[in-house]
Amino acid sequence: METRAKAHRERPVAGARTWQAPDDPAVEQFVAHLEHERNASVHTVSSYLIDLHQFVGALWGPDVLPPFDWGGVDRFAVRRFLADTQKGGCEASTTARKLSSLRSFYRFLEREEVVASNPFAGLKGPKRPRKLPHFLSVNEVTLLLEMPAKLWAGREPPRAPHERALAEYAAKRDSAILEVLYSTGGRVSEVAGLRDSDADLLSGVVRVRGKGKKERLCALGKPACKALREAVERRDGLWGGGSRKKDAPLFMNVRGDRLTPRSIERLLKKYLAAADLNPGISPHALRHSFATHMLDAGADLRSVQELLGHASLSTTQIYTHVTVEKLRKVYEDAHPRA
Numbered sequence: 001m002e003t004r005a006k007a008h009r010e011r012p013v014a015g016a017r018t019w020q021a022p023d024d025p026a027v028e029q030f031v032a033h034l035e036h037e038r039n040a041s042v043h044t045v046s047s048y049l050i051d052l053h054q055f056v057g058a059l060w061g062p063d064v065l066p067p068f069d070w071g072g073v074d075r076f077a078v079r080r081f082l083a084d085t086q087k088g089g090c091e092a093s094t095t096a097r098k099l100s101s102l103r104s105f106y107r108f109l110e111r112e113e114v115v116a117s118n119p120f121a122g123l124k125g126p127k128r129p130r131k132l133p134h135f136l137s138v139n140e141v142t143l144l145l146e147m148p149a150k151l152w153a154g155r156e157p158p159r160a161p162h163e164r165a166l167a168e169y170a171a172k173r174d175s176a177i178l179e180v181l182y183s184t185g186g187r188v189s190e191v192a193g194l195r196d197s198d199a200d201l202l203s204g205v206v207r208v209r210g211k212g213k214k215e216r217l218c219a220l221g222k223p224a225c226k227a228l229r230e231a232v233e234r235r236d237g238l239w240g241g242g243s244r245k246k247d248a249p250l251f252m253n254v255r256g257d258r259l260t261p262r263s264i265e266r267l268l269k270k271y272l273a274a275a276d277l278n279p280g281i282s283p284h285a286l287r288h289s290f291a292t293h294m295l296d297a298g299a300d301l302r303s304v305q306e307l308l309g310h311a312s313l314s315t316t317q318i319y320t321h322v323t324v325e326k327l328r329k330v331y332e333d334a335h336p337r338a
Helices: 002-010 025-037 042-060 075-087 092-111 138-153 161-184 188-192 222-239 261-274 284-296 301-308 318-334
Strands: 205-209 215-219
Touching (some): 025 042, 042 075, 042 092, 138 161, 138 261, 161 188, 161 205, 161 215, 161 222, 161 261, 161 284, 188 261, 215 301, 284 301, 284 318
8 A cells, every 4th residue: 555655656647746745644644545444546646636735735835734724624725725726717517626635635534533624525616507418310320430541542552561460450440449439428537448358249249437437338239349340450460360469459459559549549640630520629529429319219308317437417417408408499490380
């Protein structure tokens, strides 16, 4: 436990490069709690540390050294911090996240009897505007999914055999990635993290690891299975399949390394532009499209929640608002007395 807490002190946290988990016993214990009791990912731990860093800087300034006086923080200081955060231009969702992070931190300190009370308890965050998720129509999704094959067919392939094989694999891989994103409704990080052993093409299912390292099974449609088979066949022709380990990445770059979420975002933008769709759309839009299209076709909300890996049904309910808005638009366009 001590070793892993020290590892967080030794490596910079993304977004908080001037501050690493300090020699503060309370922070070290909290990091260990996140890692071992809550099974939090590195990204989650980093987010907590960023929020703690900003809180420390706002209350005590950059020159105060640990250990910090966590028990001396009162409600006035907490309210001032949240107010300054909002005045500084942070969106309501960002302020709410910081409030949640710091409330969790103090809840842990209260449990461990480091502090007598939680100054964040009972505080309400700013009201967040309910934004409807952006999604693509069925026709737009179809157009996007066809793009890798169309671009490959329309270009002159490299003359060198190895370069040609790499280009062929990249086209098939990109097609498979887009199909899997839409077929499963998976997050881009979940799809990038898939391993060989996660995909069962005979059963048409894939095992993904979501937030909190929770695993779930997602269905693969026939086009997704077909695209995956073709991509894997060409990948194994380049790097071999018999000696590959079960934990080897399912999707690889041209160097034979795991494809990153950022790389998937870049390739998506390329195909969006080629399809004359908004290149600002993120891979998450395919997840939104998956959920919206499922509900439009009559899927029940609870099933969609399970497929998306949402912990709370209320998170999935945002898509019911999308379908209601769509019905309202149809009504207003078609009804003579709308």
